[in-house]
Amino acid sequence: MAVPVIDIKKLLDGEEREMTMEQIHKACQEWGFFQLVNHGIPHSLLDGVQELFKEHYKNSMDAQFQDSAVVEMLESALSQGMNLSATKIDADWETGFFIQHSSHKTNTVTPPLPANFKETMEEFAEEVKGLAERVLEIMCENLGLEKGYLKEALAGGNGNGNSPFFGIKMCHYPPCPRPDLIDGLRSHTDAGGLILLLQDDEIDGLQVLKDDTWFDVQPIRHAIVIDIGDQLEVMTNGKYKSMWHRVLAKDDANRMSVAAFYNPSSEAEVYPPPQLMIMSAEHNGIDNVNAKSGYAYPKFVSKDYMKVYAEQKFLPKKPRFEAMSIVGHAVK
Ligand SMILES: O=C(O)CCC(=O)C(=O)O
Ligand SMILES: [Fe+2]
Numbered sequence: 001m002a003v004p005v006i007d008i009k010k011l012l013d014g015e016e017r018e019m020t021m022e023q024i025h026k027a028c029q030e031w032g033f034f035q036l037v038n039h040g041i042p043h044s045l046l047d048g049v050q051e052l053f054k055e056h057y058k059n060s061m062d063a064q065f066q067d068s069a070v071v072e073m074l075e076s077a078l079s080q081g082m083n084l085s086a087t088k089i090d091a092d093w094e095t096g097f098f099i100q101h102s103s104h105k106t107n108t109v110t111p112p113l114p115a116n117f118k119e120t121m122e123e124f125a126e127e128v129k130g131l132a133e134r135v136l137e138i139m140c141e142n143l144g145l146e147k148g149y150l151k152e153a154l155a156g157g158n159g160n161g162n163s164p165f166f167g168i169k170m171c172h173y174p175p176c177p178r179p180d181l182i183d184g185l186r187s188h189t190d191a192g193g194l195i196l197l198l199q200d201d202e203i204d205g206l207q208v209l210k211d212d213t214w215f216d217v218q219p220i221r222h223a224i225v226i227d228i229g230d231q232l233e234v235m236t237n238g239k240y241k242s243m244w245h246r247v248l249a250k251d252d253a254n255r256m257s258v259a260a261f262y263n264p265s266s267e268a269e270v271y272p273p274p275q276l277m278i279m280s281a282e283h284n285g286i287d288n289v290n291a292k293s294g295y296a297y298p299k300f301v302s303k304d305y306m307k308v309y310a311e312q313k314f315l316p317k318k319p320r321f322e323a324m325s326i327v328g329h330a331v332k
Pocket of ligand 2: 189
């Protein structure tokens with residue numbers, strides 16, 4: 001068993017279309033994670049992103065990381081005699097920055113990056129956003145939702161000026177002297193909608209938890225890894241699930257990853273669509289908060305969820321949804 005790898009080009013082929021749609025549907029239901037190949041984003045662009053980011057890390061980020069709090073934390077744990085531990089250090093061996101992308105071309109990328117890197121990231125952002133919207137359409141079709149439903153739900157409506165939150169987390173996991181004591185990124189589920197990840201084409205480390213087993217998300221050059229966030233889980237009434245994943249630290253390698261988040265806008269109301277109401281929650285295997293109504297989740301405003309998530313990212317997700325059913329009364 002392995003994280004599904006799906007050739008999305010086969011959707012264009014009459015004969016293979018149905019099978020490919022089914023593969024994606026199954027991957028969303030069973031894994032919450034899959035890898036797309038032949039997705040149409042130019043490979044030269046993906047190579048460019050990776051090369052420029054590795055270069056940027058060497059020139060402008062490495063020295064800072066060596067001085068960072070997490071490096072100090074590990075050193076101090078070691079000096080206090082922590083050597084073998086059943087529980088790892090409560091921090092992440094990673095460093096990076098966030099690019100907020102909007103279609104208003106003026107302020108696309110912060111922090112300031114070298115001009116060619118910035119341009120490449122703008123191009124990447126446009127491409128990956130397009131792919132996200134394609135995948136959302138596939139999900140709508142597979143779930144029997146009307147065309148454009150998920151895109152509109154993530155944008156918080158179809159009015160002028162409504163748009164999803166779209167941003168890119170640029171991350172490096174530098175070599176770590178003690179990967180047995182700290183993870184690159186602790187186990188979590190993602191908060192938002194759809195996450196599209198360009199991971200290092202050589203160095204592994206990302207793992208997803210399925211049926212109590214950790215599976216490697218194997219690096220495949222030029223593939224885009226897709227995963228489902230908590231709020232998209234809600235928008236599918238739990239038919240698709242956000243899954244636990246983590247990044248292991250490595251003692252001999254520096255892994256890069258570029259994660260694009262296509263999330264609900266902060267004001268979006270997040271709730272299960274009536275079309276996906278379920279008659280029997282038990283029957284569908286959903287560990288639900290609100291079985292009687294047929295909705296497995298409450299209705300809430302995205303920014304309220306993000307507040308709770310910021311404090312509870314590495315904790316079980318059910319209490320986060322439960323917290324929303326209290327806040328959620330405000331939303332009709
Ligand atoms: O770096 C990766 O491969 C995964 C990153 C991730 O899971 C996240 O940023 O939420
Ligand atoms: Fe994640």
